[in-house]
Structure formats: C-alpha cells, structure tokens
Amino acid sequence: MWRRSLNKLLAALFLLVFSGAAFAETYVVQRGDTLSLILQDTFTFSEVNSIAKQIKAKYPSYILKAGMLAEKSADSFALRLSLDKEIMVSRTELGEVEVELFTYPTESLVTLIQGRINTNLFSALAEIGESAELAQGLARIFEWEIDFLKDIRKGDTFKVVAEKRFVRGKFTGYGRVLAAEFNVNKRSHKAFWYKAGTKYGYFNENAKVLERGFLRVPLPYGRITSRFTDSRLHPVTQKYQPHYGVDYAAAVGTPVMVTASGVIVRKSYSENNGYFVEVRHSNNYSTFYLHLNGFNNAVKQGAYVNQGDVIGYVGKSGMATGPHLDYRIRHKNRWLNPLDFIAEVPVLERFDKKEFALLAEKYTKIMNPVQIFDSSVMYAINTIPVMLP
Ligand SMILES: [Zn+2]
Incomplete structure (x- = not known):
C-alpha cells in the first residue's frame, strides 16, 4: 500500500523536476558566440537588436564572455554576468521584449x-x-x-x-x-x-x-640642545660629523620612556653611547636611547615593553659633556629626524x-x-x- 503512494510521490517529483528542465535549458557561452547567435532560434532579428540596445543602456560595461552561464527557454533568456548580476530578457503581455538587470543581494x-x-x-x-x-x-x-x-x-x-x-x-x-x-x-x-x-x-x-605611532618626546620634560643634522661640530671630539638624534638636556635620573611598544633588543654599554637601549618596533622601526645613567632593571633584554614604559634614566655616560638623552629613530637602515617623524593617530571626539x-x-x-x-x-x-x- 505505502509502496503505491511512494510511486505516486516519485512520479510527481519526476514531473516537477523535468517539466522545469524542459522549458529552460542551461547554456555555457562559447568562444565566438554573439548575442544573435545564441538568441536566433528564440527571438527575431529585430527583437535581438532591441535586446542588445536595452542591455547597453542598462548595463554599459556589458561584454559577452566565453564561460558565462545562460538559461534559455521558448520565450525568455537569462544571462549571468557575475555572481550577483543577471540580465533577464522576457516578453511582455504586449509581445515586446524587455530587458531587466537583476542584482542579487549580498x-x-x-x-x-x-x-x-x-x-x-x-x-x-x-x-x-x-x-x-x-x-x-x-x-x-x-x-x-x-x-x-x-x-x-x-x-x-x-x-x-x-x-x-x-x-x-x-x-x-x-x-x-x-x-x-x-x-x-x-x-x-x-x-x-x-x-x-x-x-x-x-x-x-x-x-x-x-x-x-610614537610618542613625540621620550621624557616628561627636557630642553632640546642639539638637533638632527648631517654635519655638526661635535662638542667633545671638536670634529664635524653627523648627529642622527635629538639631544634633550635633563637632570640626571629623569625617567626615559619608550616611545612605542616593542621589544628591547639591546641593553648595553659602548664608549660613545654610554649606557644605551635599543628597542625594535613593528614595521621595521627601531628607537635608541643613549647616554643613560642606568637602566630600569625590571625591564630585561628581550622583553616586550609598552609605549610609555620607563626603560632607563637620563645620565651622561659615554661621550657626553653634560646630562642629556640622545634619542634616535631608525627605519630599516635610515635614520629619521625624530622631530619630523609623526605617526598619525585617529582621534575620536565623541568616544563614549x-x-x-x-x-x-x-x-x-x-x-x-x-x-x-x-x-x-x-x-x-x-x-x-x-x-x-
Ligand atoms: Zn647626541
């Protein structure tokens, strides 16, 4: 008994599926195809002309390309231009061809x-x-x-x-x-x-x-005593040489803050720089803090520091005439003038x-x-x- 009803259901399904298929056939646009070649057995020559005109008016960038999918039936035509755009051609009740551009929602x-x-x-x-x-x-x-x-x-x-x-x-x-x-x-x-x-x-x-970006100044206070230049008379060596940083005069022990988040790659001493710290930042930037009196011992080499963290204190170690911080920024292999270097930060005025x-x-x-x-x-x-x- 149930078998008979199942057969009925299958027959109904069969009809539903294949009646649709009988009316519309899927066609893949071939190389060398034109609109009139595809439509010649469905529409008259003047109808095809009208369709072409309407498509150009509604969709100026239209180009028929090999591989495009189309659906044809006895009195309609649909061409898929892209995933979301389809051109639909149908006949009105008056028998005229009408083109519509259909956009599927995103x-x-x-x-x-x-x-x-x-x-x-x-x-x-x-x-x-x-x-x-x-x-x-x-x-x-x-x-x-x-x-x-x-x-x-x-x-x-x-x-x-x-x-x-x-x-x-x-x-x-x-x-x-x-x-x-x-x-x-x-x-x-x-x-x-x-x-x-x-x-x-x-x-x-x-x-x-x-x-x-970066804090403009790595100190809570300080006075600029020497600027970034390709050539200056060095106060100690008395020779002309480039100065790739900005000097801020400040009292010994003034805290020095890292100007952007990053990793401490060097905490070291050299004859010229004295006690210094090098911090590596994202996007190939590095900053340098020279002539320190000492380091913040809580901050170890290899550690991640957040913008504004204190990494050391102003001093006059290395080649320096008085207590000051020499602050430098490097991008890849080029020294940048810290006073010209501004990284823009979006400001939201109505932050709730x-x-x-x-x-x-x-x-x-x-x-x-x-x-x-x-x-x-x-x-x-x-x-x-x-x-x-
Ligand atoms: Zn300096």
Whole structure:
C-alpha cells in the first residue's frame, strides 16, 4: 500500500523536476558566440537588436564572455554576468521584449574564526579555509602591537569576529573585523572595532587606540640642545660629523620612556653611547636611547615593553659633556629626524567609554563562549556563525 503512494510521490517529483528542465535549458557561452547567435532560434532579428540596445543602456560595461552561464527557454533568456548580476530578457503581455538587470543581494554573516598558528598567520588561516585578505586585515589592525614576522611562536592562538559576505550562498569576501584576540608569545592582544560619529578605529580592552605611532618626546620634560643634522661640530671630539638624534638636556635620573611598544633588543654599554637601549618596533622601526645613567632593571633584554614604559634614566655616560638623552629613530637602515617623524593617530571626539565597555564585553563573550568541549574540540570547529544580541 505505502509502496503505491511512494510511486505516486516519485512520479510527481519526476514531473516537477523535468517539466522545469524542459522549458529552460542551461547554456555555457562559447568562444565566438554573439548575442544573435545564441538568441536566433528564440527571438527575431529585430527583437535581438532591441535586446542588445536595452542591455547597453542598462548595463554599459556589458561584454559577452566565453564561460558565462545562460538559461534559455521558448520565450525568455537569462544571462549571468557575475555572481550577483543577471540580465533577464522576457516578453511582455504586449509581445515586446524587455530587458531587466537583476542584482542579487549580498548577505552578511558574522562569524567567529579561531585557530592555532604553526608557522605564520597566513598559513594558519589558509589551513582553516580563510583567505590572505583576512590575514592582511588582521596584520594591519595589530601592526603596532604584534610583529607578525618576528613575534609569532608555534602554538600562538587567535580568535576573530568578522563579517563574511555571501551572494547566493557563495563567499565573496570579508566585511569588517569587529573584534580580535591574539595570544602571541604568552601575551594577549585585543582589538575592538568602535565607531563614534563619522570616525572609527580599533581599541584595546582599556579603550586605548591600537593605531598609535610614537610618542613625540621620550621624557616628561627636557630642553632640546642639539638637533638632527648631517654635519655638526661635535662638542667633545671638536670634529664635524653627523648627529642622527635629538639631544634633550635633563637632570640626571629623569625617567626615559619608550616611545612605542616593542621589544628591547639591546641593553648595553659602548664608549660613545654610554649606557644605551635599543628597542625594535613593528614595521621595521627601531628607537635608541643613549647616554643613560642606568637602566630600569625590571625591564630585561628581550622583553616586550609598552609605549610609555620607563626603560632607563637620563645620565651622561659615554661621550657626553653634560646630562642629556640622545634619542634616535631608525627605519630599516635610515635614520629619521625624530622631530619630523609623526605617526598619525585617529582621534575620536565623541568616544563614549561606557558604550565601548559594553561593546568590548559583548565581543569578549562571543570570543570566549562557555566551553562545553575541551579546547582541542573547539579548535576543530574553526568557523562558527555568531548570533549578535
Ligand atoms: Zn647626541
């Protein structure tokens, strides 16, 4: 008994599927095809002319390309120009041909993407099916925080809440990165996208903007006594030689702050520079702090320092006539004038701290869902759609 009804159902399905197929056939545009060649058996010569004219008017950049998909039936024609654009040709009730340009909507889905880095961020994202576009976006957001070439260690992890765009179910690219968290070399770096007024930027959990170039001056106070020059009379050697830094006269013991976050690569002494510190920053920048009286012993060589951290104290060690700090910036192999060097930082005039705190809390929860599974299972599920409250 049930078999007979099943057969009926199958027959109905068969009809449904194949009746459609009988009316519309899919055609792949071939090399050398023209609109009139494709349409000659469906439309008259003058109709084809009218169709061509209407297409040019509605879609000026139209070009028929081999490989394009078309659907033909006895009285209609649809040509897929791209994933989201389709030209549809039909007959009106009056029997005239009509061309319409149809655009499929782009859908945005917020997803949580997470993974573990074995070699670098690009391969880690590729391993979980994400593209280089996302890696580049993340590298830009964290450019002053993380040196993706030098800081990354095997086992570092990341979590990203990002918009993904789809047209007809197919991924077309990323929208905004709304929040991200990196655990790099046992340090956590967070970024939250926040907009106030017309301006927006990325801020960490303490509402500090991530895109922060360098502090203008590495001292709380000090007087410039010597500027950056290719040639000056050296006060000690009495010879003309370049001076690739800015000297700030200040009392012995005045704290010296690192002007941007980075890693202390040298804490050393030399005859010329005296006690000095070299800090390596992202984007191939280094800063130097010379003639110190001493170091801040809490800051070890190889340690990560945050912008504004005290790394040492003003002194007159090395070749110096009086207590001062000689501050230098190098980009790749070129010395820059610290007084000309300004890294722009976006200023949000209407930053609402309360609103930002709520936003940061919301995304932190999304990135750290209550873990029912052990972490190895969580990492196996790399992309999860997120329900935004
Ligand atoms: Zn100097």
